[in-house]
Amino acid sequence: MTEVDTVTPKQVAPDEASLHESIAGALASQGDWRRAYEHLRVALDLARAEPSIPEQLRREVDRLRRERAEAREESLRDALTTVYNRRYLDRRLDDLLSDARKPLAVALADIDLFKNVNDTFGHIVGDQVLRRVAALLREGLPSHAFCARYGGEEFMLVLPAVQPDAAVRVAELARARIAEHPWSALCDGLSVTISVGLAYESGDVTASRRQVLEADDLLYAAKHAGRNRVAYRDRAGTRVIEYCP
Structure with missing residues (x-):
């Protein structure tokens, strides 16, 4: 069996996590909070396979979760009166x-x-x-x-x-x-x-x-x-x- 054949999912996960994190950043910059949050969740799940989760990734997931919740709430509120729309x-x-x-x-x-x-x-x-x-x-x-x-x-x-x-x-x-x-x-x-x-x-x-x-x-x-x-x-x-x- 070659060296490539013996690569484990744990070794691949960090690169995949970084890819999903980058995609999430691009989607968030376009205001697509739902898809950005989904990619960050995947990145976090992949990172959990590592001995420790990068603190920066954890903070990004928490931040995007809050922004997504805020954006959803704002979409249901009347802009002038702040009651529900x-x-x-x-x-x-x-x-x-x-x-x-x-x-x-x-x-x-x-x-x-x-x-x-x-x-x-x-x-x-x-x-x-x-x-x-x-x-x-x-x-x-x-x-x-x-x-x-x-x-x-x-x-x-x-x-x-x-x-x-x-x-x-x-x-x-x-x-x-x-x-x-x-x-x-x-x-x-x-x-x-x-x-x-x-x-x-x-x-x-x-x-x-x-x-x-x-x-x-x-x-x-x-x-x-x-x-x-x-x-x-x-x-x-x-x-x-x-x-x-």
Whole structure:
């Protein structure tokens, strides 16, 4: 048997590890975090065959793992408000609505007369309002609930495993928090309110698939009732929580 024939995998591994590490570096520089991470994992697995793993390689794998996780999280967040974006919302709703065993409430919130805010105070102030409203909507959410930007000046609160009365309280507290916020501190003469449509389903897959449309219908009911309202349905029909200044 020749000398070449007796080369062991352990002897080959360092060169292969270096090759995968180089490929990972090239992919990372192009922003392809997923494939870069995969190559670094292969390099690390190969290096583990050696008596000691190069510390530099270990650090590179840890760094790329963090950057990959950060990049994935950023891809699911709205750039302006930092709440979850529509991509994440649609994905999570599909998962949640497919499980008919768990109740689910969704509250669609729309900033009242937001065009007037932009026209009167400018788009920079409008962007500040969007960020502040998003932050206020996130306050006090139950465990496993989340806020997402539905589009434009609309946001959605997704409330899994929350009973109807509790969901109404969450929506009303969010509405009150925004109405009572000192908006004039941001810009003199500024006031901001939201209208909310709250839809609740439990144990009925067919009805659950109509839930977002129902929330949208109830949002318009809140608008037509005078804005700065929460609208929902119970066994007696459509209810609108009246705002009492």
